[in-house]
Amino acid sequence: MEHFLLGRRATGALIADPYSAAPRGPSRMAASRLPILLAVAFSSLSCILSHSNREMWFQDLFPPNTCPINAKANTFYGIMFDAGSTGTRIHIYTFVQKSPEKLIELEGEIFESVKPGLSAYADQPEKGAETVKRLLDMAIDAVPRHLWKKTPVVLKATAGLRLLSEEKAQALLLEVREVFEESPFLVPEDSVSILDGSYEGILAWITVNFLTGQLSGQNQHTVGTLDLGGASTQITFLPRFEETLKQTPGDFLTSFEMFNSTYKLYTHSYLGFGLKAARLATLGALDMEAVGGQMFRSSCLPKQLEAEWHFGGVKYQYGGNKQGETGFKPCYLEVLKVIKGKLHQPDEIRGSSFYAFSYYYDRAVDTNLIDYEEGGVLEVRDFERKAKEVCDNMERYNSASPFLCMDLTYITALLKEGFGFRDSTLLQLTKKVNNIETSWTLGATFHLLQSLGITY
Numbered sequence: 097m098e099h100f101l102l103g104r105r106a107t108g109a110l111i112a113d114p115y116s117a118a119p120r121g122p123s124r125m126a127a128s129r130l131p132i133l134l135a136v137a138f139s140s141l142s143c144i145l146s147h148s149n150r151e152m153w154f155q156d157l158f159p160p161n162t163c164p165i166n167a168k169a170n171t172f173y174g175i176m177f178d179a180g181s182t183g184t185r186i187h188i189y190t191f192v193q194k195s196p197e198k199l200i201e202l203e204g205e206i207f208e209s210v211k212p213g214l215s216a217y218a219d220q221p222e223k224g225a226e227t228v229k230r231l232l233d234m235a236i237d238a239v240p241r242h243l244w245k246k247t248p249v250v251l252k253a254t255a256g257l258r259l260l261s262e263e264k265a266q267a268l269l270l271e272v273r274e275v276f277e278e279s280p281f282l283v284p285e286d287s288v289s290i291l292d293g294s295y296e297g298i299l300a301w302i303t304v305n306f307l308t309g310q311l312s313g314q315n316q317h318t319v320g321t322l323d324l325g326g327a328s329t330q331i332t333f334l335p336r337f338e339e340t341l342k343q344t345p346g347d348f349l350t351s352f353e354m355f356n357s358t359y360k361l362y363t364h365s366y367l368g369f370g371l372k373a374a375r376l377a378t379l380g381a382l383d384m385e386a387v388g389g390q391m392f393r394s395s396c397l398p399k400q401l402e403a404e405w406h407f408g409g410v411k412y413q414y415g416g417n418k419q420g421e422t423g424f425k426p427c428y429l430e431v432l433k434v435i436k437g438k439l440h441q442p443d444e445i446r447g448s449s450f451y452a453f454s455y456y457y458d459r460a461v462d463t464n465l466i467d468y469e470e471g472g473v474l475e476v477r478d479f480e481r482k483a484k485e486v487c488d489n490m491e492r493y494n495s496a497s498p499f500l501c502m503d504l505t506y507i508t509a510l511l512k513e514g515f516g517f518r519d520s521t522l523l524q525l526t527k528k529v530n531n532i533e534t535s536w537t538l539g540a541t542f543h544l545l546q547s548l549g550i551t552y
């Protein structure tokens with residue numbers, strides 16, 4: 097079992113907020129009146145101008161964190177990049193420490209994304225890093241100049257880079273690191289890396305449970321999380337029964353402490369079981385070496401379809417079963433081959449409800465199961481019903497993605513045959529809570545701020 101320390105017991109005094117105004121010492125009080133007035137005038141001007149992000153010659157003389165009238169002295173920022181298999185995203189979080197004895201509060205998030213993901217630039221790492229630079233330029237505008245040097249910037253890559261060769265992944269990370277080094281932000285050690293799969297699940301669990309208020313106070317009813325990415329999928333929950341702990345392989349359990357509590361979580365990331373990787377697996381094309389002008393066919397695709405698809409920088413040709421069967425039944429059997437017997441099934445989850453996001457959310461929106469803005473609660477059987485409807489009427493859905501039938505069938509099979517959920521298991525489909533993305537990036541930013549001593 098891994099032990100992942102994400103927090104510290106708040107027994108003593110909290111760490112002082114390094115971004116807050118510096119205390120005024122007695123030596124300043126003893127100085128004569130004229131220099132004080134000049135200093136206040138200049139430093140006030142410096143503070144005002146620093147918020148406008150324009151550089152002035154006297155700014156370094158009066159660092160803005162000594163601003164006497166800096167109303168936002170307790171505000172600080174964290175920049176977290178999510179280099180996912182299908183896109184790269186920047187999250188710029190704003191936090192406020194209202195008083196030293198209180199936990200930091202999340203004030204807001206600026207979010208932007210680009211497609212494709214970094215792994216599509218496996219052979220052009222400089223071009224890949226340019227996409228990161230364009231996103232980072234947003235942070236230059238979003239973060240006040242005087243906080244640039246104190247604002248950490250970190251990029252964590254997920255399954256897309258995990259699937260690349262070590263050499264290609266490292267070349268991409270190196271180029272991104274150079275972009276960070278050239279930026280005015282704080283670049284911590286190990287600021288550009290591949291995120292371990294088990295932390296990906298834990299950090300998303302922290303985000304969702306923090307945003308829903310389950311990590312503070314006495315009556316904590318934490319919720320499990322399901323993340324379905326392009327190349328990997330994660331399941332994470334807090335086991336309630338001793339039996340679950342006994343039946344679970346050791347590397348599926350991770351302990352960590354946060355906000356005065358210790359959690360022993362069940363978490364696992366299945367690499368190659370993300371929605372897009374599953375498409376390739378269903379088509380029999382996951383082994384990238386095997387590709388060479390070959391046509392991959394499936395009963396989950398419209399009969400007459402023949403097309404090309406680019407994923408992770410590789411081109412695939414795929415099409416429908418021109419002569420053979422199409423529809424939900426044969427498709428389900430095809431998809432089952434990818435899943436059957438490959439995933440661990442904890443008994444405990446059968447009767448509980450989970451938060452589900454990423455492609456669970458997107459496909460539920462695409463088929464009008466939920467509203468894009470509102471999200472909603474579904475049962476596992478709703479995905480199966482939709483999969484049948486789409487797969488058995490593919491001609492009616494020809495304006496949607498040709499993969500819609502395959503995707504819905506995969507989601508159904510993953511939930512039922514993969515994780516072992518019941519037809520009636522409830523899924524809370526959520527993209528944002530209080531306007532903040534339900535992404536592992538917020539949990540990762542808490543961890544980062546803690547490791548830098550900015551919070552606990």
Ligand SMILES: O=c1ccn([C@@H]2O[C@H](COP(=O)(O)OP(=O)(O)O)[C@@H](O)[C@H]2O)c(=O)[nH]1
Nearest residue numbers: 180181182183254255325326327328454455
């Ligand atoms: O901040 C984010 C990042 C990703 N996604 C969703 O995550 C899926 C794509 O997964 P990703 O590219 O991150 O693949 P991974 O690397 O996790 O396998 C899509 O449904 C996206 O809409 C999202 O909803 N919000």
Ligand SMILES: [Ca+2]
Nearest residue numbers: 180254325326
């Ligand atoms: Ca992801």
